[in-house]
Amino acid sequence: MKQLLILGAGTAGTMMSNHLLPKLNKNEWQITIVDQYKTHYYQPGFLFLPFDIYTENQVKKVGKKFIQKDVNYIQKKIEKIIPKENKVELEDETLNYDILIIATGSKIAPEETEGLIGPLWKKDIFDFYTYEGSLALRNKLRNWEGGKLVIHITEMPIKCPVAPLEFAFLADTYFREKGMRDKVEITYVTPLTGAFTKPTCSNALAYLLKEKNIHMESDFAIEHVDNDSKEIVDFEDRRIPFDLLVTIPTNMGDDVIAKSGLGDDLNFIPTDHNTLQSKAHENIFVIGDATNVPASKAGSVAHFQAETLTDNILLYMDGNPLKKEFDGHANCFIETGNNKALLIDFNYVTEPVHGNFPFAKIGPLKLLKESVFNHWGKLAFRWIYWNMLLKGIAIPFVHRNMSFKGKVFDIKSDKN
């Protein structure tokens, strides 16, 4: 029996197991998936949990529910991948593989920034990229009396790069609805050149920051957190004071990638941008946040990758050349507060465009434009995630590659 081994049962790993199972000959291939954690989180929900929009139970389920019974599901810690021997060491056993799919994701690494995990951590400094962080932040916000709220990105790349901005927008609505917006000063701090780095987006969306009275601090690369003065400090000693810091710490791939010598400085695995084969080993494929491909680290990207990777695994099994197909396609809802959202659709080379989605001229969703429809789309997506996406059921009319029908490319920046 040949072994197809998947490491990680998050969004990408679970999808791969569900896509591949019906396509493989059960007498020839055994699928095994390894993940030490029992809970599967709906990570986009971590954005809503702090604002009491979602409850705890809406963002987590038992992971086992999503793995089919013909798949060998092992809940153990992964210790090391040994590509030369086609082996993976777990805490108390060693698995052999013929094909390995790495879907170990990314995680926050607050220890990378001096002073982040200090006396103020989880008191006045929070993350919302973990379930625990998001929940602790919700409890903090429920009783917070106001002051300087600083939303801060440590360094790129991060999972779901628009989430911090959505957090700022939702915070504006949240404090307004609580009748305390005048007591809160919201500042958005980024290491990039601004909240919007692409001309189409800065042109279409710059009004959002003004409308919501969100201050902007750009080109800020944090050096340390001063816990005594409650300031974040950059390498040029620029200081930004906070009463409540919501930070997105450095995002890194799993430690097992570093231990196995498979990653870059951030433990992300060098991966072919279009085939998703690892660059170093032909029988290792990588999907989702674990790759170093310059696409967004987001569930929608993993979803589109999964379709290409499924085809490529089957091609590889039969000794055929791989499809150079994945185009970096991402399709993301962006909450803008006040029960509205934007929808963006883009890939490696094409900036987010205007137009309708998924049907040209009809929509019903509007790209790069605020609408209530898009907000409903984002909320409906939780159901789609649990009931379709994870199970590998195709979302109707949404193609793995970016479609150019019904989209407008003539947006010019104000700077012209």
Place this chain on the structure above:
Amino acid sequence: MSVKTIAGVEVNVSEEGYLENMSQWNEEIAKEIASELGIELTPKHFELINYLRKKTADKEALTIRSVGKSGIVDVKGLYELFPKGPLKFSSKIAGIPKPTSCI
């Protein structure tokens, strides 16, 4: 996209003045862009610029962290070479695209 003459050479630049095609770059262009930004280029600058260009040609994402581990400068040193906006100014001078996020 527009065409601009920098150091006597016609190059394609983005709306924000970043070169659209890194192969149109040369050291004289780098010096002229740098002087517009108030930076005088030293051999150390060029060592870093060449590193950034190589990484970009290899399609590797550039981060402040990776530059800090390049062995050429640490992050503090990067700020000293390109004050106020290390990645954006160094990218502009190196003739490579501006570091962006997805929007």
